[in-house]
Amino acid sequence: MMRxxxxxxxxxxxxxxxxxxxxxxxxxxxxxxxxxxxxxxxxTDDLAQGLELDSRAVGMLLTxxxxxxxxxxxxxxxxxxxxxxxxxxxxxxKDMSHIIMHNALMVETWAKLHNSMQSGNPVNPGFTPKExxxxxKGMRDISRQQAGGLAAxxxxxxxxxLLDLGGGPGIYGYTFAQETSGLRxxxxxxxxxxxxFEEEAQGRDLSIPVTRINGDYTIDHIGGPYDVIxxxxxxxxxxxxxxxxxxxxxxxxxxxGGALWIQEFVVDPExxxxxxxxxxxxxxLLNTEKGQAYSFKELSDLMxxxxxxxxxxxxxxxxxxxxxxxxxxxxx
Ligand SMILES: C[S@@+](CC[C@H](N)C(=O)[O-])C[C@H]1O[C@@H](n2cnc3c(N)ncnc32)[C@H](O)[C@@H]1O
Numbered sequence: 001m002m003r004x005x006x007x008x009x010x011x012x013x014x015x016x017x018x019x020x021x022x023x024x025x026x027x028x029x030x031x032x033x034x035x036x037x038x039x040x041x042x043x044t045d046d047l048a049q050g051l052e053l054d055s056r057a058v059g060m061l062l063t064x065x066x067x068x069x070x071x072x073x074x075x076x077x078x079x080x081x082x083x084x085x086x087x088x089x090x091x092x093x094k095d096m097s098h099i100i101m102h103n104a105l106m107v108e109t110w111a112k113l114h115n116s117m118q119s120g121n122p123v124n125p126g127f128t129p130k131e132x133x134x135x136x137k138g139m140r141d142i143s144r145q146q147a148g149g150l151a152a153x154x155x156x157x158x159x160x161x162l163l164d165l166g167g168g169p170g171i172y173g174y175t176f177a178q179e180t181s182g183l184r185x186x187x188x189x190x191x192x193x194x195x196x197f198e199e200e201a202q203g204r205d206l207s208i209p210v211t212r213i214n215g216d217y218t219i220d221h222i223g224g225p226y227d228v229i230x231x232x233x234x235x236x237x238x239x240x241x242x243x244x245x246x247x248x249x250x251x252x253x254x255x256x257g258g259a260l261w262i263q264e265f266v267v268d269p270e271x272x273x274x275x276x277x278x279x280x281x282x283x284x285l286l287n288t289e290k291g292q293a294y295s296f297k298e299l300s301d302l303m304x305x306x307x308x309x310x311x312x313x314x315x316x317x318x319x320x321x322x323x324x325x326x327x328x329x330x331x332x
């Protein structure tokens with residue numbers, strides 16, 4: 001990734017206050033304003049009245065979003081740009097309101113980053129029930145955007161068995177099953193995420209139902225053997241020892257010749273990677289005991305120690321996305 005080394009006071013100041021725009025977005029979702037605008041054009045006054053908000057404040061927020069290019073203004077009427085509207089439409093297939101709410105709830109934690117810098121410990125080692133709800137549904141918001149079409153990229157085939165380890169709501173597992181008729185999919189996760197998994201099953205057309213195992217992958221048997229294991233955004237929640245142990249457990253649950261796929265925010269210690277992956281490492285510092293973002297070398301070493309071979313960086317999950325795919329194979 002190209003780094004931009006050109007600096008002036010304007011860019012420094014923009015970096016200092018970048019959270020203002022994020023907080024404006026959080027407020028738009030929290031108040032229901034973005035959802036209303038996603039449904040259709042509105043004026044300041046009718047939005048303020050309908051949502052019981054202060055008209056002057058609504059006007060200010062609408063000007064921000066118009067300036068940011070999220071809204072168009074025609075006279076007194078604001079309309080969301082068509083390309084953006086699906087991401088804010090409540091209950092729609094591309095709705096991102098839960099991941100936005102998750103980020104809103106993380107603001108207080110991020111504001112205490114200096115404490116973690118001193119102690120090396122997390123500020124928020126566990127989520128409240130409200131934080132958990134938006135976290136699980138927020139993961140769903142993101143995975144829904146990029147799960148489609150991945151089955152072909154992973155080379156999944158009818159008759160294979162696949163484990164979505166730490167699959168949470170199971171979006172990847174369900175999508176792989178939907179896109180690969182005859183694929184037998186198991187989603188393994190903690191019991192906490194079962195409601196979001198069951199909700200996700202509704203309305204899906206699958207040739208074979210997706211199996212669910214509730215368990216803790218650090219202590220419980222993960223089933224198998226499987227032909228393919230998909231480990232998406234799991235390892236960053238664990239320290240190197242636990243991540244290595246989990247990869248060994250997964251490799252042991254693979255059939256000979258089977259494939260282990262990792263999706264992760266891969267950090268580049270030389271500073272040439274996606275900035276989000278580097279920021280995500282701080283998010284793990286703030287929210288977990290030992291989690292971190294891993295480099296390709298660190299992941300590759302852990303996969304090798306787990307007995308995998310032919311390890312390759314396959315590239316970003318989607319163009320420009322901060323998440324990358326890595327593949328390893330169990331020897332035949
Ligand atoms: C960041 S989410 C990733 C979910 C999904 N794989 C995805 O990519 O969207 C991490 C998942 O790991 C699960 N998890 C964390 N610790 C676990 C454990 N000890 N055993 C099983 N699942 C666990 C969480 O419940 C959560 O669903």
